[in-house]
Amino acid sequence: MTNLIAPSILAADFGSFAAEVRRADEAGGDWIHCDVMDGHFVPNITFGPDTIRGIRSATKKPLDVHLMIERPERYVERFIEAGADHVIVHVEHEAKHDVAWTLQLIRGHSRKAGLAFNPATPVERVLPFLGEVDEMLVMTVNPGFGGQAFIPEVLPKIRELRKRAPQLPIIVDGGINPTTGRQCAEAGANVFVAGNSLFRHKAAGLKAAIEELRKHVTH
Ligand code: DX5
Ligand code: ZN
Numbered sequence: 001m002t003n004l005i006a007p008s009i010l011a012a013d014f015g016s017f018a019a020e021v022r023r024a025d026e027a028g029g030d031w032i033h034c035d036v037m038d039g040h041f042v043p044n045i046t047f048g049p050d051t052i053r054g055i056r057s058a059t060k061k062p063l064d065v066h067l068m069i070e071r072p073e074r075y076v077e078r079f080i081e082a083g084a085d086h087v088i089v090h091v092e093h094e095a096k097h098d099v100a101w102t103l104q105l106i107r108g109h110s111r112k113a114g115l116a117f118n119p120a121t122p123v124e125r126v127l128p129f130l131g132e133v134d135e136m137l138v139m140t141v142n143p144g145f146g147g148q149a150f151i152p153e154v155l156p157k158i159r160e161l162r163k164r165a166p167q168l169p170i171i172v173d174g175g176i177n178p179t180t181g182r183q184c185a186e187a188g189a190n191v192f193v194a195g196n197s198l199f200r201h202k203a204a205g206l207k208a209a210i211e212e213l214r215k216h217v218t219h
Pocket of ligand 2: 033034066173
C-alpha cells in the first residue's frame with residue numbers, strides 16, 4: 001500500500017496561508033491536511049469553509065478536511081463545495097451526529113469519507129463502520145492542538161484496524177515525526193499527517209523533512 005505524507009497546515013504561518021500551502025505542495029506533500037475546530041468538540045477554534053476555498057485555490061493536491069466539530073453533517077456540503085476531497089468526521093458521542101448518516105452524506109457527494117477516533121476511544125467504537133468508510137484516522141494525540149507528544153498506547157489500535165481491514169487507508173494524526181511515524185507504519189498505518197515536525201523547517205527544509213519522514217515510514 002502506498003505511503004502518503006499529509007502536511008498539516010495547522011502548523012503553518014496563518015499570516016501567509018496561501019504561500020504556506022504552496023510551500024507544502026511544492027515540497028512534495030501528497031495531501032494537504034486541514035484541521036477544522038469549533039471551540040465545542042475541542043477547546044480551540046481554527047477556520048471554516050471559506051478558508052478551505054482559499055486553500056483550494058493555492059493547490060491541486062487532495063485536501064483532507066478533518067472536522068473536529070459538533071454536528072458535522074450541517075457543514076459537510078459547504079466544505080465539499082469549498083473544495084474538500086476527503087471529509088473526516090469523529091465517532092465520539094460529543095460530535096453529536098448520526099455517524100452512518102454523515103458518512104453516507106459524504107459518499108453521496110462522491111468524496112472520500114473518513115472516520116476519526118480519539119486516543120481514549122476504543123477501537124471497537126469504529127469497527128461497525130469499517131464497511132462504510134474510505135479511510136480511518138487514528139488520533140495519536142488528543143485533538144485540539146498541534147505540537148503535542150505522540151501517545152504510544154494507540155499503536156495496538158492501529159494493529160487491530162490493519163488486521164481487520166488489510167486494504168483500508170489508515171491515517172495517523174498527532175505528534176508524527178520520523179521516529180513515531182515509523183512505529184505507526186510498522187503497526188499498519190499508511191497516511192502520515194504531520195504539522196510541527198515538518199513546518200518548523202524553513203523553505204528548503206520542508207522538502208527535506210518530508211523526504212526524511214517518507215524514508216522512515218517506507219518499509
Ligand atoms: C490535532 C490535529 C492535527 C495536528 C497535528 O488536533 O488534528 O492534525 O495538526 O499536529 P502535530 O503534527 O504538530 O502534532
Ligand atoms: Zn488533524
